[in-house]
Amino acid sequence: MLALAGGALRTAIIGDDKGMLGPFIGVASILATDKLLAWICARFPRMNRLVEGFPAILVKSGIRDASMLRRHNVPDAALDRALHAAGLEDEANVRIARLEPNGKITLVREKP
Incomplete structure (x- = not known):
């Protein structure tokens, strides 16, 4: 605006x-x-x-969706930074990672 x-x-x-x-x-x-x-x-x-749009699923059940990353122009490094900010080394312990309409990546961990 x-x-x-x-x-x-x-x-x-x-x-x-x-x-x-x-x-x-x-x-x-x-x-x-x-x-x-x-x-x-x-x-x-x-x-x-x-x-506003809809969130995009970038990781589901610990598996990174490369096609969704490309579709939404999210580099692997940006997802890696979000994982590291959440205290995770990789996406293996992530139940779901969403790219929100506001551009932020939201992570939900698997229950221990």
Whole structure:
């Protein structure tokens, strides 16, 4: 959202048009659309899933899914860092590892 607002303001700052009404309307429209979308997503779980997305399973029952890593552009090193941050050497003791819609990797260990 900030990138869109910045792009609209950049045109106003360095462009030939010296009017402020156009950029103001552009930024106000972007902010209003963001608020409306947030309001809709907070009230309708299906819309939230459509906008936010679904988690991807990277490891299941201790087996790394290389095709899912490639599909979501997650390098092996990123998964290894998440494992090490959780105190694990490898994925052998992981029941499930998910790439969440926010980009974080969530690990669930196997029960001892």
